[in-house]
Every structure is written in C-alpha cells, then in structure tokens.
Amino acid sequence: MADIHKLATLFKELDDELVNCMRCGMCQAVCPVFGQTGKETDVTRGKIALLDGLANHLLQDPDGVNATLSRCLMCGTCEANCPSGVNIMNIFLKARAIMTGYYGLPPIKKAIFRGLLANPRLFNSLTAISSHFQSLFTKKVDELLGSSCARFNNPVIGDRHFNTLATKPFRRIYPKIDTPAGHSGLRVALYPGCVVDKMFPSIGTATVKALQHHGVGIFMPSGQACCGIPVLSSGDRQTFNELVEQNVARFRNDRFDYLVTPCASCTATIKELWPKMYDGGQDIQTLAEELANKTMDISQFLIDVIGVQVDDREAAGESVTYHDPCHLKNSLKISEQPRKLLQSSGKQFVEMADAATCCGCGGTFNVHHYEMSKKIGTKKAENIVASKATTVATSCPACMMQITDMLSRRNAGISVKHVIELYSDNL
Amino acid sequence: MSKNNIEKLFKPVVGEDNVMTSETDRYAYSYDAAVLDGEMPAIVVRPENSETLGEVVKLCNDNGLPLTVRGGGTNLSGGTIPKPGGVVVLTNSMTKILEINEEDLYAVVEPGVVTAQLAAQVASSGLFYPPDPGSQTVSTIGGNVAENAGGLRGLKYGVTKDYVMGLEFFDTGGNLVKAGGKTVKCVTGLNLSGLMVGSEGTLGVFNKIILKLIPPPQAAKSMLAIFDSVKAASEAVAAIIAGKILPATLEMMDNFTIRTVENFRRAGLPTDAAALLLIEVDGHPAQVADDAARVETICRENDARELRVASDQHERNAIWQARRDALPALAKLKPTCVLEDATVPRSKIPAMIEALELISKKYQLTIGTFGHAGDGNLHPTILTDKRDKKEWEKVENAIDEIFDCALGLDGTLSGEHGIGMAKAKFMVREVGKASLDYATRIKAAVDPKNILNPEKMVRRNNG
Numbered sequence: 001m002a003d004i005h006k007l008a009t010l011f012k013e014l015d016d017e018l019v020n021c022m023r024c025g026m027c028q029a030v031c032p033v034f035g036q037t038g039k040e041t042d043v044t045r046g047k048i049a050l051l052d053g054l055a056n057h058l059l060q061d062p063d064g065v066n067a068t069l070s071r072c073l074m075c076g077t078c079e080a081n082c083p084s085g086v087n088i089m090n091i092f093l094k095a096r097a098i099m100t101g102y103y104g105l106p107p108i109k110k111a112i113f114r115g116l117l118a119n120p121r122l123f124n125s126l127t128a129i130s131s132h133f134q135s136l137f138t139k140k141v142d143e144l145l146g147s148s149c150a151r152f153n154n155p156v157i158g159d160r161h162f163n164t165l166a167t168k169p170f171r172r173i174y175p176k177i178d179t180p181a182g183h184s185g186l187r188v189a190l191y192p193g194c195v196v197d198k199m200f201p202s203i204g205t206a207t208v209k210a211l212q213h214h215g216v217g218i219f220m221p222s223g224q225a226c227c228g229i230p231v232l233s234s235g236d237r238q239t240f241n242e243l244v245e246q247n248v249a250r251f252r253n254d255r256f257d258y259l260v261t262p263c264a265s266c267t268a269t270i271k272e273l274w275p276k277m278y279d280g281g282q283d284i285q286t287l288a289e290e291l292a293n294k295t296m297d298i299s300q301f302l303i304d305v306i307g308v309q310v311d312d313r314e315a316a317g318e319s320v321t322y323h324d325p326c327h328l329k330n331s332l333k334i335s336e337q338p339r340k341l342l343q344s345s346g347k348q349f350v351e352m353a354d355a356a357t358c359c360g361c362g363g364t365f366n367v368h369h370y371e372m373s374k375k376i377g378t379k380k381a382e383n384i385v386a387s388k389a390t391t392v393a394t395s396c397p398a399c400m401m402q403i404t405d406m407l408s409r410r411n412a413g414i415s416v417k418h419v420i421e422l423y424s425d426n427l
Numbered sequence: 428m429s430k431n432n433i434e435k436l437f438k439p440v441v442g443e444d445n446v447m448t449s450e451t452d453r454y455a456y457s458y459d460a461a462v463l464d465g466e467m468p469a470i471v472v473r474p475e476n477s478e479t480l481g482e483v484v485k486l487c488n489d490n491g492l493p494l495t496v497r498g499g500g501t502n503l504s505g506g507t508i509p510k511p512g513g514v515v516v517l518t519n520s521m522t523k524i525l526e527i528n529e530e531d532l533y534a535v536v537e538p539g540v541v542t543a544q545l546a547a548q549v550a551s552s553g554l555f556y557p558p559d560p561g562s563q564t565v566s567t568i569g570g571n572v573a574e575n576a577g578g579l580r581g582l583k584y585g586v587t588k589d590y591v592m593g594l595e596f597f598d599t600g601g602n603l604v605k606a607g608g609k610t611v612k613c614v615t616g617l618n619l620s621g622l623m624v625g626s627e628g629t630l631g632v633f634n635k636i637i638l639k640l641i642p643p644p645q646a647a648k649s650m651l652a653i654f655d656s657v658k659a660a661s662e663a664v665a666a667i668i669a670g671k672i673l674p675a676t677l678e679m680m681d682n683f684t685i686r687t688v689e690n691f692r693r694a695g696l697p698t699d700a701a702a703l704l705l706i707e708v709d710g711h712p713a714q715v716a717d718d719a720a721r722v723e724t725i726c727r728e729n730d731a732r733e734l735r736v737a738s739d740q741h742e743r744n745a746i747w748q749a750r751r752d753a754l755p756a757l758a759k760l761k762p763t764c765v766l767e768d769a770t771v772p773r774s775k776i777p778a779m780i781e782a783l784e785l786i787s788k789k790y791q792l793t794i795g796t797f798g799h800a801g802d803g804n805l806h807p808t809i810l811t812d813k814r815d816k817k818e819w820e821k822v823e824n825a826i827d828e829i830f831d832c833a834l835g836l837d838g839t840l841s842g843e844h845g846i847g848m849a850k851a852k853f854m855v856r857e858v859g860k861a862s863l864d865y866a867t868r869i870k871a872a873v874d875p876k877n878i879l880n881p882e883k884m885v886r887r888n889n890g
Binding site: 016019020022023024025026028029038039040041046049050053058059060061064065067068083084085 | 447449450451452454455456457458459460462465473499500501517519520543562564565754755758759762763764812813814
C-alpha cells in the first residue's frame with residue numbers, strides 16, 4: 001500500500017477541479033443520498049471538501065474518505081444543478097480510480113471485472129448456463145413484472161425482487177445483424193448492452209423492429225463487450241481501457257451513420273466517458289472519440305434524426321408515465337424525446353411527480369448500500385403509484401431492474417417497460 | 428477532553444447513531460460557505476427532539492465545551508465554523524412544521540425546517556412567507572433567524588426579523604426561555620425575540636420559532652429596464668421610491684454581470700448596457716396595472732433606453748432567470764468567488780457603484796456587482812483564485828476598502844450575510860466601542876463560560 005503522502009500527491013492533481021467548489025451547499029437540495037441521511041459526508045460539497053483535505057494534508061483518514069466516496073449513486077443531479085459548474089462526476093470517477101490504485105481492487109470485483117467482464121465469451125456462456133439453473137434457487141413472485149425472489153436465504157440476493165436471466169438472450173435471437181440502409185438512407189450500429197442482452201432481450205427485438213420499420217440498416221457485430229461503467233465506477237481503469245479497446249475493435253472496420261443504444265447508461269458511458277476517461281493509446285482514443293460523436297439514445301435517434309411525428313390524437317387507452325434515467329437526463333440532457341415517443345405509443349401519457357429524481361439503483365451502489373437504495377427507490381415507487389398510470393416506462397434497463405424490485409414488493413400491479421418496447425408494440 | 432470521554436458524554440443523550448467523531452466526519456463539519464479556513468470540532472451531535480437539544484446545551488455548558496449550531500451550513504461569514512475542539516450541534520433532525528394557523532396567520536416550526544419547504548407548505552395553505560434568501564432551498568429557518576437573513580423581497584416585504592413573532596430557546600443551563608408569542612401585539616417583558624434575531628448563535632439555542640404569515644399578492648408584473656449609465660439607473664430607483672411605489676423586487680445588474688450572464692445563458696440581454704433594473708410590482712390586479720404603468724413612465728423619464736414588460740409567465744420567468752443566473756455565471760469565471768454584501772442607504776447607490784469601480788481598477792481585480800438596489804444591499808462579487816497569494820492579499824485590501832466606503836456613505840458592513848468570523852474585527856468602525864462593550868456585557872451575563880458560538884460577532888476582549 002502506497003503511503004498517504006503519495007495519495008495526497010495524486011489527489012493534488014485534481015486540485016484545479018476541486019477548487020471550483022465554493023462550498024455553497026446547494027447540492028444538499030438535490031442529492032438523493034443526503035435526502036435520506038442528512039449527513040454532510042454524503043453530499044457532494046462534503047465529499048469534495050474531504051478530497052481537498054486529503055490533497056492538502058489537512059486530513060489523514062483515507063479509509064474514511066474512501067468509504068464516503070462509495071456512498072454516491074453517481075446520478076449526476078448535483079452536477080446538473082451546481083451553481084459553479086464543478087465537474088463533479090469527473091472528479092468522483094478519478095478519485096475512485098485513485099483510491100482503487102491505493103487500496104487495490106477487492107478480490108471479488110477483480111474476479112468479476114478482469115476474469116469475466118473483460119472476457120465477453122466467458123461472461124456470455126456462464127450467464128447462459130446460469131439461466132437454466134436459476135429456477136432452482138429462485139421463485140416467481142409477480143407474473144406481470146416477471147420478477148422473482150430467492151427461494152432460500154441468500155446472502156447475495158437478500159430480499160430483492162429481481163428480473164431473472166433470460167433463457168434465450170438477445171444474442172441468440174440475433175447473433176449478429178448486417179443489413180444495408182433502407183428507405184431512410186441510414187445505417188446504424190446497434191449496441192444493445194449487457195442487461196438488454198442477458199435480461200431484457202425484448203428491448204433488443206423492439207429496437208430492431210423499430211429500426212427496420214423506419215428503413216434503417218443495422219450493423220450489429222457479435223462479441224460486444226460491456227461498456228465499462230461498472231468497472232469505471234469501481235475505479236478499475238485498467239479493465240475499462242480493455243473494454244473500450246475490445247468494443248472499438250468490433251466497430252472500427254465498418255461504415256455506419258450513428259451508433260444507437262437502448263440503454264441510457266451505455267449511451268452516456270460511450271458518449272461521455274470513453275473519450276474522457278480512456279487513457280490508453282492515441283489511436284484508440286481517436287476512434288473512441290469518433291464513436292462517441294456518433295452515439296445516440298434510441299429515442300433521440302428516432303425523434304431527432306428519423307423525425308418520428310408525435311401522434312397527438314387523444315389516446316383513450318391505458319396510461320403510461322415516464323421515469324427519467326439520470327444518465328439520459330443529467331448526463332446527456334435528453335428528456336423530451338422519450339416522452340414524444342411515448343405519446344406515439346397509443347397510450348395516454350401522464351407525468352409523475354419528481355420524474356427526474358434518481359430511482360436509487362446506481363449500479364454497484366445497489367449492491368453495497370441496498371437498504372439506502374431501497375429507501376430512495378421506495379419514494380420513486382410511491383410517485384409512480386400516485387401517477388395512477390398502469391405502465392411506467394423508462395430508457396434504462398438498470399432503472400427497470402430497480403423499479404421492478406420496488407413495485408414488485410408492493411404488488412402495485414403496474415408494469416415496467418422500456419420506451420422502445422411500447423413504441424414498437426404500436427407499430 | 429479525550430475522544431472517548433466526549434463520546435461517552437453525548438451518546439447516552441442523543442443516541443449512538445447521532446454522534447460523529449471520526450476524523451472524516453468532523454472534517455466535513457469544519458467549514459461553511461464563507462471563504463475562510465475551517466476549524467475541526469471534537470464531536471458532531473444531532474439531537475432529535477427538543478428535550479435532548481436542551482440536554483446537549485446543558486452538557487456543553489457543564490463541561491465548558493464551545494457549541495456551534497448548524498443548519499444548512501450555508502453561512503457566508505463563517506458563523507457556522509466551529510471553535511477548534513468544540514461541539515457542532517446539527518438541527519436537521521428537528522424539521523417539523525408544528526402548525527400553520529390560517530385564522531391567526533402564523534406558523535410554528537422547529538429550527539431545522541428548510542426555508543423553501545416551509546414557504547411551499549405555507550403557499551399550499553393559501554398564505555405567504557416572504558423572506559427568500561438565495562440559499563432558501565437548503566437553508567433552515569433556525570439559521571435564517573440567527574442571521575436575520577434577507578433576500579430579494581426586502582424592499583416591500585422586509586427581512587426575517589419582520590416575521591419573527593416569538594421563539595423558544597435554551598439558555599446555557601438548558602432552561603427553556605420563551606419570548607414573544609402568537610399575538611400581533613405583545614409587550615410583555617423585554618423583547619427577547621428581537622434580541623435573538625441576528626444573534627448568530629451567541630445568546631441561546633433555538634427550539635421553536637413562531638413566524639408571521641401574510642396573504643399572498645393576487646397579481647404581479649415584471650419588467651426589465653435598460654440604462655446607458657449606472658447613474659441613470661440609480662436615479663430611476665430613487666425616483667420609483669420617491670414616487671411612493673414599493674416594488675416587491677427591485678434588482679440591479681452592472682455591465683460586467685450583464686455580459687457574464689448573457690455569455691452564460693444567451694437569453695438576449697443587451698451586453699452594451701451599463702446597467703439593468705429588474706422590477707416586479709405585486710398586489711391587487713388594478714394596483715399592479717397602475718404601479719407598472721407608473722414605473723414604466725418613471726424609468727423612461729430617467730433615460731431608460733428600453734423597457735421590456737413581461738406579458739406572460741414565460742417572459743416573467745426569463746427576467747428572473749437572468750437575476751438567478753448572476754451568481755452562478757460569475758462563479759464559473761474563477762475558482763474563488765467572494766460575495767460581499769456591504770449595504771448603503773439606497774440614495775447612495777450611485778456613489779457606491781462608482782467607488783466599487785475605482786477599487787476594482789486600483790487593485791486590478793475583477794468585480795461584478797449585482798443585487799438588491801431597492802434596499803441598497805448590493806453584492807459586489809470579487810472573482811479570484813485564493814491559491815494566488817499575491818492576488819489574495821489585494822482582495823483582502825479591497826474588501827477593507829469596500830467596508831470603508833460603505834461606512835463613509837452611512838452604510839453597514841453587512842446587509843444580510845452576517846458578521847461571524849469574517850467581519851468581527853471591522854465592527855468597531857461601524858458601531859463604536861461603547862456598543863461593542865454593551866454587547867459584550869450582555870454576552871458575558873447570559874453565557875458566563877462563553878460556550879455559545881464563541882468568537883462570532885461579539886468578542887470577549889473587544890479592542
């Protein structure tokens with residue numbers, strides 16, 4: 001373990017960004033974690049002050065600071081509302097990487113990230129095998145949501161209600177796709193993302209159906225790797241670099257106009273974090289930037305590029321509400337397009353209260369701080385129920401997992417869908 | 428006192444979960460929003476009800492531990508920076524709105540209630556709590572009362588002190604002292620609530636606060652007036668008030684701020700204008716129409732180059748967005764942003780702005796000025812990088828000179844941010860030695876061990 005002075009030197013490199021925080025404390029109004037605990041160490045101002053303290057030798061407690069860093073959903077709401085425009089997500093991702101360099105990656109994460117995620121073929125076959133055995137350990141709890149819970153007391157699953165692995169993953173339905181541009185004159189690369197592939201293949205098929213409907217050619221190479229957000233959030237820049245390189249290699253030799261994904265987290269990661277956080281060779285860096293410039297969320301593509309016209313006839317049928325995923329709303333400022341697509345889904349659209357408040361998932365946050373994640377998610381569930389919609393739609397499979405858990409435990413009778421599923425169903 | 432002993436002292440009172448002593452936790456409560464170095468407390472405690480709050484105060488006094496109460500920690504003068512080795516008492520577990528009385532027009536709240544949340548709750552009862560400090564989405568009523576917080580509506584509606592009808596606070600012995608009440612008129616006893624408002628935590632610890640509520644205005648109209656000279660803009664301000672009109676808000680932005688805001692939002696502000704006035708009149712619809720017309724005439728008579736009157740909610744929002752953008756836009760220019768609030772009688776605003784321009788030139792500092800022209804409370808905002816030692820020295824000298832100017836114009840050191848640690852040493856210039864001595868004697872009498880937020884505003888050895 002490196003010494004604390006070395007650590008301070010590393011944090012000092014963030015000084016130019018840390019100094020921009022004027023300690024106004026306005027982040028207290030929007031931070032979901034602070035909203036639960038009311039502790040200064042849980043809000044952005046506190047975390048930035050602590051990093052600044054370490055960098056300037058005013059504080060000698062890296063263990064304590066490291067623990068507070070993980071108590072963050074990385075939802076980016078503070079950054080979107082920061083009066084001084086501090087690059088908060090950038091600071092936190094780099095700080096986590098520095099801490100991981102200092103403490104090393106925990107063995108379990110090392111095994112999963114470097115052994116599994118960095119090796120898509122192994123990851124795929126292992127999840128495929130697991131999908132056949134999961135019913136031994138889990139039982140269905142909600143038919144509408146397709147959620148399950150543990151049959152026996154299980155330390156990893158706890159009392160979660162979760163979506164099980166798909167018996168037929170998306171890559172089995174479509175091992176790869178390579179079609180020319182249709183009447184739209186456009187051809188897009190499709191990056192479904194891990195969760196769509198392994199848990200929600202129907203989102204993938206809905207995406208393909210919509211693209212085909214609008215005459216868009218598709219290029220979807222096999223062997224795509226994880227976008228890298230879970231490893232980067234855990235400070236593992238080495239694996240992140242490897243994943244970026246693997247993905248760039250899959251897409252580099254083909255021609256397409258846009259790269260489209262139905263996963264908000266993947267979109268934000270490719271668009272914002274690949275160019276910013278990849279620190280390998282210049283060659284890959286340039287290619288990653290080119291890909292990032294072409295990357296779009298599926299609803300953004302359909303509305304802004306294809307020009308899908310909003311169907312403004314008064315829909316009489318069931319109602320649908322929308323949850324803004326942080327990675328679309330805060331990171332990419334996309335909130336109009338998914339709503340417009342929903343208005344063309346034949347359902348009646350209703351807004352819920354606090355639609356843009358984080359669902360509490362936060363990727364690994366849900367694993368490490370499940371109790372808090374559940375409290376934040378409960379608020380979301382209450383707002384969904386209060387909207388009286390029969391379906392809640394969103395644009396991120398990770399949010400869907402969390403919202404499914406929260407609605408399933410309260411037997412709410414509300415289904416959880418991706419925006420593109422509802423749109424495609426109505427085509 | 429050792430870490431173990433101090434923990435043992437407070438844990439039985441507030442509970443294990445409401446005591447924080449790790450280095451990381453204590454560091455996170457060592458600062459507030461002022462540009463000052465922090466100080467490490469020995470312990471942070473969070474009482475959950477009034478009983479334990481009283482016990483905490485008594486424990487601190489019995490053991491001679493300095494105590495600093497903290498709400499949102501947004502103080503701009505270091506009022507919530509603890510004394511080294513002291514106790515930080517958090518109020519954010521005491522957040523109940525105990526009563527909103529629609530017949531007698533008051534609210535009773537615990538000190539940790541967030542200002543904007545109270546205002547929203549009051550509005551949903553069809554009433555109005557006007558004080559709206561810039562930090563209202565996170566600041567607490569306890570902090571607002573302790574600092575006598577202001578806001579944009581000061582000119583017509585007054586500041587926090589105008590809404591405190593009564594309060595309860597703990598003295599150093601942990602006894603509950605009652606001041607004021609729920610009646611409009613109340614002359615029983617010394618006006619202790621008046622004494623407590625703006626006392627910055629030095630005289631007692633708030634337990635409950637009774638606030639006056641008023642009926643909300645039925646209508647409002649906003650406008651933006653563009654001027655080619657600051658003098659003309661200030662004369663328009665004076666003429667509006669001399670014309671017996673009290674706008675709810677009457678704000679000014681100087682040219683530097685206008686350019687910065689426009690660069691930030693691109694909302695179509697005139698970047699060549701010397702000053703903007705942002706004005707809102709409110710009240711009965713007929714009166715609003717009258718007042719708006721007269722304000723328009725007065726602005727034109729005072730050489731306003733252009734007037735933009737908001738015709739709908741969207742345009743009204745755009746005007747106030749520009750004002751809300753002022754601080755964020757300025758703050759983004761440089762790492763450190765020193766927000767001052769020296770205040771002058773409003774007729775002296777042209778002189779003050781002229782002086783600020785000279786100070787900016789003399790010290791070669793970037794100063795953007797905006798603020799509450801209607802009540803003379805300007806916010807000259809110095810943009811700098813506190814890591815640049817040479818420039819920081821110039822900043823300190825410039826602040827010193829700003830204070831001298833404000834006092835020379837019959838103004839005050841602070842309109843709404845408080846004295847705290849930042850301005851304590853300048854106080855004698857404004858109020859004189861006798862006034863400080865008097866305050867010191869009051870402090871010594873009610874807090875003989877000097878445990879209540881020591882070193883803030885009132886110092887033991889003034890001189």
